[in-house]
Amino acid sequence: MKRSLACLEWLVHGDVEARSRENHMDEVLRKVQKDRATMISKLLGLPEVKQPKTALLKAKALLKNLDEVRSDCLCENDTAWKKIIQLSLKESRSTDDAKELAFLMAQKRQSEYLAAHSKNLHLLDVLPYLDNDVVEQIRENFKLRCHFAYLQSGNNWVSSGQEGAAPKRGSLAEAQDPELDQVTKVLVDKLERAWDESRELDTAKKLRDLYTEQKEIQKLMCLFQSQPALLDDDYASTVEEGTARCLAQEFSETHNKPAALSCLTSNLATFSLTLGKRCQAMTELAQACEYYRLAHKFDPDEAVVKPNACLCEVLLELQRTDHFVDKEELREVLALASRWQIMVQLWPLIGGPPHDALRSWQTQRISLLAEEAKRSKESSAADIFLYLSQRQDAEGSKQMAFESAKQAYTLGASSAQEDLARLALEVGRVKDATDTILKSKFDEEAQSAIQACMSMMMAYSDQARGRPGRPEPSPQPEEPSPASWSDKAHGKRAGQLREQHPGYVPTICSPAVNPLCEFPMTDFFKKPWKFLQKEEYTVLDLKKKIEKRLSEAGTLPPILGSASELRPPLADAERIGRLFERHQRQSCLHLHYTLDKLPHGGTRLELFAV
Numbered sequence: 001m002k003r004s005l006a007c008l009e010w011l012v013h014g015d016v017e018a019r020s021r022e023n024h025m026d027e028v029l030r031k032v033q034k035d036r037a038t039m040i041s042k043l044l045g046l047p048e049v050k051q052p053k054t055a056l057l058k059a060k061a062l063l064k065n066l067d068e069v070r071s072d073c074l075c076e077n078d079t080a081w082k083k084i085i086q087l088s089l090k091e092s093r094s095t096d097d098a099k100e101l102a103f104l105m106a107q108k109r110q111s112e113y114l115a116a117h118s119k120n121l122h123l124l125d126v127l128p129y130l131d132n133d134v135v136e137q138i139r140e141n142f143k144l145r146c147h148f149a150y151l152q153s154g155n156n157w158v159s160s161g162q163e164g165a166a167p168k169r170g171s172l173a174e175a176q177d178p179e180l181d182q183v184t185k186v187l188v189d190k191l192e193r194a195w196d197e198s199r200e201l202d203t204a205k206k207l208r209d210l211y212t213e214q215k216e217i218q219k220l221m222c223l224f225q226s227q228p229a230l231l232d233d234d235y236a237s238t239v240e241e242g243t244a245r246c247l248a249q250e251f252s253e254t255h256n257k258p259a260a261l262s263c264l265t266s267n268l269a270t271f272s273l274t275l276g277k278r279c280q281a282m283t284e285l286a287q288a289c290e291y292y293r294l295a296h297k298f299d300p301d302e303a304v305v306k307p308n309a310c311l312c313e314v315l316l317e318l319q320r321t322d323h324f325v326d327k328e329e330l331r332e333v334l335a336l337a338s339r340w341q342i343m344v345q346l347w348p349l350i351g352g353p354p355h356d357a358l359r360s361w362q363t364q365r366i367s368l369l370a371e372e373a374k375r376s377k378e379s380s381a382a383d384i385f386l387y388l389s390q391r392q393d394a395e396g397s398k399q400m401a402f403e404s405a406k407q408a409y410t411l412g413a414s415s416a417q418e419d420l421a422r423l424a425l426e427v428g429r430v431k432d433a434t435d436t437i438l439k440s441k442f443d444e445e446a447q448s449a450i451q452a453c454m455s456m457m458m459a460y461s462d463q464a465r466g467r468p469g470r471p472e473p474s475p476q477p478e479e480p481s482p483a484s485w486s487d488k489a490h491g492k493r494a495g496q497l498r499e500q501h502p503g504y505v506p507t508i509c510s511p512a513v514n515p516l517c518e519f520p521m522t523d524f525f526k527k528p529w530k531f532l533q534k535e536e537y538t539v540l541d542l543k544k545k546i547e548k549r550l551s552e553a554g555t556l557p558p559i560l561g562s563a564s565e566l567r568p569p570l571a572d573a574e575r576i577g578r579l580f581e582r583h584q585r586q587s588c589l590h591l592h593y594t595l596d597k598l599p600h601g602g603t604r605l606e607l608f609a610v
Helices: 002-034 039-043 055-067 076-089 095-107 111-116 123-129 132-152 178-198 201-214 217-226 233-238 241-254 265-281 285-298 307-320 327-336 340-350 363-375 381-394 398-410 416-427 430-439 444-466 488-500 539-551 576-583
Strands: 504-511 529-534 588-597 603-609
Touching (some): 002 076, 076 095, 095 111, 095 123, 132 178, 233 265, 363 398, 381 398, 504 576, 539 576, 576 588
8 A cells, every 4th residue: 555655746846847847858958949040940840850749758768969069069069069958858966966057057048047047046045146138037027927917916006096007226025035136135245345346337336226216315315426327317207105205304414514425415415306307207296395495405506407487386286275384384385486466366365464574574575565566456565665664764775775675655555644744854855745635635736835935934934034023943062073072182182092902993973963853952962971892892882882881861852963964874784993094184083973763663774973
């Protein structure tokens, strides 16, 4: 009984092994037949070779006829195929025989055969010694086999509408295969050594694709830094989305290290822009915004790409579809893209009080927005012009501030009247401001009458002192001036102070008194004030000292004087030493100051060079 079972087992296993050897030899003979440049492929057409019914017998007949051919008629490929057939005919091959067969097939670039018989040929032991292109072909065959197994499992792409589409770089759609992973590891090691030795672009591209598939983000970063050309449009349009997001995040975090990305900024901007357009085409608008923002981060001046226009379109689309949009960002992007008309149209949704919405803007940009709002006849134009006037006034641009206040008042901002009246005195445009205010309140006939009356009153004021029948005004004591106060004695004293305290400047400040002021000037303001200031001190430091003394006076009258006729006020950052070099007289620095009461409370102190 035991002998019968043994015989049956031998028959079964022997039959399986025989069929395997037969199929293997049939495969080898088909490959030999395709190599038509060899003599051995021609011998397959001989009757005595074709006559046997099995592949093993055909192979033996082929070798017999090959032995009869003269050696000088055989090429190197014939010799290799002969050895392959001899090894394939062996009933039991040793490990060395299997490895030799693998080497021979690798020389023939039979990657499909090697992948199919990898275990029998001990392929993983042989891989490190094969050429890189052969290993690449073997890996591709492994990938095809894994992908076919994936499709066979029913997890194909038909359900997602991508039937027949190729996987993107970095996709892990294929089934996992330990042999594929080992082949990939060997190929990466070989390509890394080749890259270190040759620095060829083709090798770098192969490494890039392998790193992408394996999601080796740090290695990809190093590779891109050494070869920026790898970060091209083709890669950006084919890289898998998950890998793209990981790269974008890594680039964004590394942006704070300029030295690390100095050679990559233009490539990164283009790469991010391409990713953004890809997401926008797929209607993934939120992700597209992230990529466009990253592109702007790498190219803020838009020297290489134009991400702001793309970001503007996406944000507007999100706004139209009622998605959350950062209003400040949308305003900034619209301004950068010069889309003023759209910004004015959307201002009720994305704007707000100008002092909040436009706080971080420069006056030139606010001016463009105000002009567009005026052209579009939007109700927000008046408020924007009023805020623009306040900003220009704070920057010392009095004439421009007056024009903006005038526009604000004309467009209906009644609160601009106080600013308009104050600025008119400072820039000497009282008549212009008067005409503007009257036009909004009276018709032409009433305006003409009021203007005639004002002209008569001004003429009367100018001639009041010389008109008969009018009592002469009581004589006013002469105001002390820096010129009369700083006589030779004081000039000599100032020179002594300069010698005793090098680096200090004797400074004399006197008020620019308003002759029409309804408040009498007290002795507190009539005498000029003297300070000994360090040369490196600024005008702002001196203002603080004056404000401290003014606070001791209690109720302060408005000291306007002839500020509009003086030079522009001194900038806060200007240094005392520089002013002394330009305006010194008798070893002193002479300055005038004006004090205005602001409409909303408080005072404004300004200094002028005499």
